[in-house]
Amino acid sequence: MPINILQRDDGSMTFGGDDPTVGFINETTEWVATSVDKVFFVATRPYRVKAISARPTVAGTDGSAVTATIRKAASGTAIASGTALHSGSIDLKGSANTVQDLALSATATDLDIADGDCIGIDFTGTLTSATGVVTVTLAPKYS
Numbered sequence: 001m002p003i004n005i006l007q008r009d010d011g012s013m014t015f016g017g018d019d020p021t022v023g024f025i026n027e028t029t030e031w032v033a034t035s036v037d038k039v040f041f042v043a044t045r046p047y048r049v050k051a052i053s054a055r056p057t058v059a060g061t062d063g064s065a066v067t068a069t070i071r072k073a074a075s076g077t078a079i080a081s082g083t084a085l086h087s088g089s090i091d092l093k094g095s096a097n098t099v100q101d102l103a104l105s106a107t108a109t110d111l112d113i114a115d116g117d118c119i120g121i122d123f124t125g126t127l128t129s130a131t132g133v134v135t136v137t138l139a140p141k142y143s
Contacts (some may be wrong), residue, residue: 028134056097067089085136
């Protein structure tokens with residue numbers, strides 16, 4: 001019987017069996033020129049955000065700033081009114097095919113995703129030709 005070593009959200013380790021729901025998960029969404037704010041994950045258990053990386057595949061060309069923020073929001077709250085999970089923003093006019101690793105929020109509770117919370121992307125500016133992808137890495141929270 002295989003035994004998995006699992007990292008808890010606080011960094012400590014524990015042993016687990018073959019349950020595929022206990023390890024890190026990656027939630028990914030893409031954006032295209034016509035994208036609008038959207039939710040791409042709804043939690044069915046508590047999680048902790050461990051990393052966020054974005055990669056523009058085509059840089060936006062609008063004359064003004066074109067950015068995105070990854071947010072969490074409770075049920076009944078629009079993603080644009082949610083809590084940012086990172087500092088700064090994703091530069092949608094950044095170099096094509098260059099990864100942007102985002103600095104996670106310094107407020108630990110911002111990174112806690114409760115059962116029923118969602119994670120989404122909030123755009124600012126006009127995307128024009130901007131396309132890309134963002135991945136949020138989550139760790140299940142254990143007691």
